[in-house]
Amino acid sequence: MKQSVRVRYAPSPTGHPHVGNIRTALFNWLFARRYGGSFIVRIEDTDVARKVKGAVEAILSSLRWLRLDWDEGPEVGGKYGPYFQSQRLDLYRKAAERLISQGDAYYCYCSPQRLEEMRAEQVRRKQPPGYDRHCRNLSQEERAQKEAEGVIPVVRFQTPLEGQVKFTDLIWGEVVFDHSTIDDFVLLKSDGYPTYHLASVVDDHLMEISHVLRAEEWLSSTPRHLLLYQALGFEPPQFAHLPMLLGADRAKLSKRHGAVSIVEYYEQGYLPEAMVNFLALLGWSLDDKTEILSRQELIKNFSLERVSRTAAIFNRDKLAWMNGVYIRSLTTDEFFDAAQPYLMTDELAGEALISNEKYVRALLPLVQERARTLAEVAELTQFFFVGKLDYAPDLLIGKGMTRESATQALKAGQQRLRQPEAFDAESLEAILRPLAVELGLKTGQLFGTLRVAVTGRTAAPPLFQTMSVLGKERCLRRIEASLDRLRRLSK
């Protein structure tokens, strides 16, 4: 590496950052951390029309959530600032002017309508679309004429007509483009804002970016950028184009694929570490078997050589599985801390959290290995919080049982549970297991009936632990209620 590593994540604040975007940020961050370089965030707010309020904050908070800390950029500053392109307009304008005076760029007065018609005609005649260089050789008089008419021009790059541009992408290898396939693209828009092409080249140079890691969709634009570097006399950075992220239908990831905004993953209760791990594996791999990698391991092992060239489909199932792995790896305290904000959004769970945190802390471990997301914890634990259970009475009658045997089992259980002082899981098991034998029931039948009586569900955490957490009072009350239900069922 010729110099120190400086990479940037340069999002455009046009909405919530989606997972593909964040994956790009992650790879940049990993690359910077791996080589002890700097990770820079630069906001590319050059499209006034598409700018969305709150987008910058959404981007930054997503980075914070995933703990992708930046060394320079919004909030933290840095000596290459400002880090908002809208505050650097002068720089781009000067660069554009320099290109014009050098003869590498020119003013174009074509109206949007003319351009549109031109394109329609090109498409109709099945010709490659592109600017027809109408204004490339305007005379002094013609220009003055347009200016007098009050037409505000754009600045276009004067692409060499012949030759080719060649470069080596760190991921794709050598790539070649003929100049003839590149039209005279716009550098400066009529509103005075630069296009991405100009702005990113100027800024990457000024900010001394060493490597540009960006999505593959930019690969075809790279020749234009190289042409600009050359015309401006800047040394270009190294390029590495990351494979795209696709939806299940193999189309470019977009809104209609659902849950593409990284914010939604936070809301659904994915752990940042799981998200980082999963995203890192989209287009990168360590070897033929390692799937679970900590942040430190990711940093230690990340390399561009192991980035793949094929687009990847975002596989939600696998993310959910991985999130479960990370949830299970949490300590009980960590799990409580992580789940708390999600429980607070649930009415009953939230109340319990406030009035009886100890109870919540006791019940949470029972669902920790059953939850795949934090958001589903409230649902999994709901029966711990409700006053009155609601379920179909016939659930109480297990396989091979009758209403009578269920009633008998419930009554006997009620009987026994009144006795003990100790209501811990072990004591409960010591009491209830023999009871099944006495009643001539399989443990599955007795426990199943009790489970429904006490939780209202057929699928729940282990019975004795659950009962122990619920407490004697609540258990007896619920069993009583279940007997009521069975009685009503008979009528």
Next chain:
RNA sequence: GGCGCAUUCGUCUAGCGGUUAGGACACCUCCCUCUCAAGGAGGAGAUCACCGGUUCGAAUCCGGUAUGCGCUACCA
């Protein structure tokens, strides 16, 4: 239409001239077991897009075809 790139189980991927083509998710079976999870053991699933070459030998190298994706904006 032009240019560029890609193509290994449904999905994420390993592989970089010699492998029974490996792993993971999802799916199925069995075990564990009070249910659900988790865990364990298995199974099914890929003629490596296709066609030709090079080679003793090709998923790996070369050419063509097909398909897909990206770019082709005063969007990034």
